[in-house]
Amino acid sequence: MEVTELIAQGGHEQVVAFADARLGLRGMIAIHSTALGPALGGIRFWHYASDDEVLVDVLRLSGAMTRKAAVAGLRQGGGKTVVRWDDPHRERTDELRRAIGRAIHLLGGRYLAAEDVGATTADMD
Numbered sequence: 001m002e003v004t005e006l007i008a009q010g011g012h013e014q015v016v017a018f019a020d021a022r023l024g025l026r027g028m029i030a031i032h033s034t035a036l037g038p039a040l041g042g043i044r045f046w047h048y049a050s051d052d053e054v055l056v057d058v059l060r061l062s063g064a065m066t067r068k069a070a071v072a073g074l075r076q077g078g079g080k081t082v083v084r085w086d087d088p089h090r091e092r093t094d095e096l097r098r099a100i101g102r103a104i105h106l107l108g109g110r111y112l113a114a115e116d117v118g119a120t121t122a123d124m125d
Contacts, residue, residue, distance in 0.1 A: 010059050014110075017051075018103035023096050027083040028054050029103060030062035031111055038109060039079030041065040042116025043100065043123065045092075048084050058082040079111040085118060097123055 014031040031039045041062055048054045058080050066078030083100065104113050115124055 010063050012059060012062065014107070015055070015058070016103065016107070018100070020096075020099045023093075023099055024090075025083070025096055025099055026051065026054070027081060027100065027103070028058045029079065029081045029107065029111060030058040031077070031079045031107070032059075032062040032066040033077035034110055036069065036077055037075040039065070039077040039111045040069055040074070040114065041078055041080035041111070042114045043081040043083065043119045044116040045083045045085035045118030045123075047086050047088070048082075051084070054082050054084050076112070080116070081111075081113055083118075088118075092123060 010032065012030055012032050013034060016029045018029070019026045033039065039062070044061065046057070048057070061080040061082070062078050064078065065080055069076045069078055081100070081104065104111060113124070115121065
């Protein structure tokens with residue numbers, strides 16, 4: 001299935017890939033819905049075998065966040081950030097965290113990030 005078909009099939013508003021080769025950073029942000037308010041979703045650091053796996057997971061997880069927010073009665077939509085994290089022992093530097101933050105910031109407040117699998121309060125700070 002083509003990437004655009006996959007995105008359209010899930011009803012996503014926006015999908016953004018971000019990378020910084022110098023930092024070894026690769027990831028994606030998916031905004032599924034902002035119909036009720038900004039998309040809420042965690043930042044997931046996880047091992048993926050390919051960028052295709054990252055895309056499938058970020059689309060799946062962001063759609064689930066839309067449903068969770070609706071069931072909880074929140075005035076928010078759903079989104080998710082997935083960072084391809086192949087070495088679980090690798091240190092996350094402030095520079096790397098800032099690079100992820102810049103990618104999120106470029107969405108203009110349409111997506112609010114929180115903790116998820118592999119993320120810590122230090123990452124959010």
